[in-house]
Amino acid sequence: MTIWAGLKTRPIFAAVVGSKQHYPLDASACFIVALLGYSLRIMKFAHIFLFVLSLGFCCVGVSHAVSYKYKRVGSDLAAETHIEPGIALMGGGAEQKEAFRWLCGKGNGGDFLILRAHGNDDYNSYVSKTCEMNSVATLIIPDRKAAQEVKVARIIRLASVIFIAGGDQARYVRFWKGTPVQEAINAHVLAGKPIGGNSAGLAVLSEFVYGATEDQSSDADLSSREVLQDPYSKRVTLERDFLKVPGLENTLTDSHFAARDRMGRSLGFLARLVADGWSKNPREVALDEKSALLVEVDGRAKVVGTGMGAYFLQVTDAPEVCKPGQPLTLHNFAVYHAPTGATFDIREWSGDGGAAYSISVEAGQIHTSRAGNVVY
Helix, strand or coil: CHHHHCCCHHHHHHHHHCCCCCCCCCHHHHHHHHHHHHHHHHHHHHHHHHHHHHHHHHHHHHHCCCCCEEEEEECCCCCCCCCCCCEEEECCCCCCHHHHHHHHHHHCCCEEEEEECCCCCHHHHHHHHHCCCCEEEEEECCCHHHHCCHHHHHHHHHCCEEEECCCCHHHHHHHHCCCHHHHHHHHHHHCCCCEEEECHHHHCCCCEEECCCCCCCCCCCCCHHHHHHCCCCCCCCEECCCCCCCCCCCEEEECCCCCCCCHHHHHHHHHHHHHCCCCCCCEEEEECCCEEEEECCCCEEEEEECCCCEEEEECCCCCCECCCCCCCEEEEEEEEEECCCCEEECCCCEEECCEEEEEEEECCEEEECCHHHCCC
16 A cells, blocks of 8 residues: 555556657556566466467367267156067068068157267157157167267167168268177167168168278169179179078168169179178178068068068079179079068078069170069
């Protein structure tokens, strides 16, 4: 207080602001000027410190930002209910209420989870209207970083039913394979819980997968003609060691089968599995659009839907020509066509209510045992 009482405002002001006028300062004034200068430096340092600190908080926030999306409707609490195993294989196209109701029934009113790598949560509304479940949720896992999130794996493990939506199977392979997401899905199946997939979601349920990992966004659908002419075409990318679904071992799955004329490319895929030493007698379960195969725990399955049904392919003889740059040649591939209403046992590999025939390929051209060389 003594210091402030002896100050004259004008000299101090002039000294501080750098006036051209020069006034003598007494000791107390010099002390105040020094104190003010020091205070300004402290304030400047404090501002810098706060700025850096806030920047650090921003960086921390960014580093913990999550890229997955989770949208849930219904109860926030997980249901406790009796769950039954089962597999719903859907061939794409229009949604199939019968298949979804069967899958929901296996979950017995529990928690239905839709998995995607991109897209939206439009399945939430559809499943909620089709089934009575404790909750319906969509979890979008768009990259490997999201697939490493602890919460993502926890959400998957708490689900009663898992359904993998259609889209691009390359995203599922690239983003989920070798991550906790893969582990959580496999744990779900191992625990005896039901699982289903549609289109690309169907493609990744089997032991062997056409991964489409070399496809570009502008590419047309990989055609049968392209594969038959060269089974080692760059776009023929086959994967394994992803999901482990009982009953789909030693098997490839495909969708949109008759609608998109995929028989030829499936023959090429199976021939590759033999030629590359992955399997001596691989099989395929292929579903047409608007068709589904509902598989019970004992392997017995029924075909539902309004499409052309299911096709079951099996290698009986090794391909004669399956080499890079050369058209495919093979003989006596066994095919069983199961239309809607037919049944098939995927463990015994036999059916009822369908028709069996054989297919051969000569230099990339398909020949069947059916009248008129009918493929489907």
